[in-house]
Amino acid sequence: MSVVIAPRLAAPLLKGRRRLRGLTPRRSAGLVGLVAFFVSFAWSWQPSYWGDEAVSIMSAERSFPSLFALLDNIDAVHGLYYLFLHGWIDLFGTSELSTRLPSAIAIGVAAAGTVVLARFFMGSRVAIGGGLIFAVIPRVTYMGAEARSTAIATAIAVWLTVLLVCALRSGTASRCRQVTLWLGYSLLLALGMYVFLFLALLLPVHAVVVVVAHRHPLGRSVVAWLGASALGLLLTAPIILAGTSQREQIAFIGRRPTVLVTEAAVMQWFDTIPVAIMAWSLIIVAVLAVFLRPSGTHQTGGLPGRAALNIFLAWMVVPSAILLVGTQLVTPMYSLRYLSLCAPAVGVVIAVGVAALANNWLRAASVVALVAVIVPAYAVQRGDFGKNEGSDWRQVADVIAARAAPGDGVVFDQTVRPSRVPRLAMHVYPDAFLGLHDVTLTRSYAKTGWLWDEVTPLAHVAPAITELDRIWLLQYSGSGDSRRGTDVQTLTLQGFHVAESTLVNRTRIIEMTR
Known part of the structure; x- marks a missing residue:
């Protein structure tokens, strides 16, 4: 019986080898x-x-x-x-x-x-x-x-x-x-x-x-x-x-x-x-x-x-x-x-x-x-935060899209190296930021001969926020630089207070209202 069965078992193996040779x-x-x-x-x-x-x-x-x-x-x-x-x-x-x-x-x-x-x-x-x-x-x-x-x-x-x-x-x-x-x-x-x-x-x-x-x-x-x-x-x-x-x-x-x-x-x-x-x-x-x-x-x-x-x-x-x-x-x-x-x-x-x-x-x-x-x-x-040790801009954009309203202001942390500035979230996921007032922007990157937007410190544009009732601060939380608190202080002096703070992954979204 083994003489009959063995060739039947061997046939698929031989066919597989022929296929490999035919590759x-x-x-x-x-x-x-x-x-x-x-x-x-x-x-x-x-x-x-x-x-x-x-x-x-x-x-x-x-x-x-x-x-x-x-x-x-x-x-x-x-x-x-x-x-x-x-x-x-x-x-x-x-x-x-x-x-x-x-x-x-x-x-x-x-x-x-x-x-x-x-x-x-x-x-x-x-x-x-x-x-x-x-x-x-x-x-x-x-x-x-x-x-x-x-x-x-x-x-x-x-x-x-x-x-x-x-x-x-x-x-x-x-x-x-x-x-x-x-x-x-x-x-x-x-x-x-x-x-x-x-x-x-x-x-x-x-x-x-x-x-x-x-x-x-x-x-x-x-x-x-x-x-x-x-x-x-x-x-x-x-x-x-x-x-x-x-x-x-x-x-x-x-x-x-x-x-x-x-x-x-x-x-x-x-x-x-x-x-x-x-x-x-x-x-x-x-x-x-x-x-x-x-x-x-x-x-x-x-x-x-x-x-x-x-x-x-x-x-x-x-x-x-x-x-x-x-x-x-x-x-x-x-x-x-x-x-x-x-x-x-x-x-x-x-x-x-x-x-x-x-x-x-x-x-x-x-x-x-x-x-x-x-x-x-x-x-x-392949995780949500798989790039650059935790980039989270899409998730940040999702939060802004869900909670911000047209006419709100937005301020971005500028104290980190350019590749991690939260402002870039607005450029790669622009739909989430439509209708928001970019408070510190002086000239768009597309109108310069350089990579980035030209911006000015928030303290220099305080009069521009007098008509705003809500501002979103996007801050990089990676290094704990104390200078980032100055934006909160500046807005506090203008009559705003922290309504809510959300940490996404390495970006903190602070909602400030009058």
Whole structure:
């Protein structure tokens, strides 16, 4: 009887294996990209906007003359993204779902490119695993649900590297195709730097790729790459000059505490200590498995050779080292989000570590453990207050919409850093504030050449509130700065008293009436 039943039981397994074998590289990359898109897209509309997203939306909603006036003073390095978002908002609106959707799409494109790139150097299972692990890294799921250019820049970085490998391996192709590939590399490099200037950090990594992946004589490959890179940098000269002239806009980095290597090891990609421990453990396994393997040993399990793994390790380490060392020796330049473009390499190296484990049970257990420690971080990211350590502007807008009436006044706390000023809630959720009198406003941001509204202290406009019977104070409660009490005191002297005070998350809404 077992002779009859066994083939029946084996048939589905054999059919499943045939299906896996029938999964072409193109299909596997497409499926991984689709999974990555849905992981980033899911609940991306749930968290409230935060300061950097407010800058994106406010800049994109400007008229073209106003936007170009802004870029002439600040944020020129984000100009191309703002122009793109301007058209996107015209088509799809300013909801969280709409403005964050391009980033989710970009993560899907980046994940698909990660599979294609890794497949050049290692087995398909490891390449697919690298794309999937990249898709769930906390830094990736965060930027995949954010209205900023980081995810788009990461996608460009991946496909720029794919294009480089294709150009290096085009030895048997026609001269025309080789020129086309190198020209495409130059143009994509320029586009990437216009989207995100720090994509230039990838060039030292590409030097490693040239050494490892060349098919032409090395000297010829180096010359071709240097020429294509020089052309790309030449095309980006305007944005490089603009970024250099506006470098004061990242001066805030110098006011932050010095980032330790141990802090960067956690926060740069992994967000929490449990995720960092699991990820770095698998990265160490990958390095030991590949570099301790005797040279000339047959590659098993689709593991890459040492030279190939060096590409992804360099991609992980070199940009981070440049920013950390540059911050110490030159000028403050290190920011966690600048290293988001290294996340594809992180996913691939972790996948190599998983594949290097002794058997399928250990591999499955490591993946389950990794996902288990990532899920809590993902849940926090997709919560109502998942951005910028608790941004609550949508919830604040809901309270104002429910309780304020047309003709009421509104005053915003101006004593915190610009990205946390409660005033931004009015610009990203404007419907809730319709009909309210903005007491301290002197000139709207859209009529200036800068990012923010021009305002005056409440004490200077006391006569303007004589006809108001109710005023709403929106105050940031994060640092307990005693200066915020001065607005309450000013209004008290004008005959108002505190009717009600509501703490949303980190914004306090104070209703003051005569």
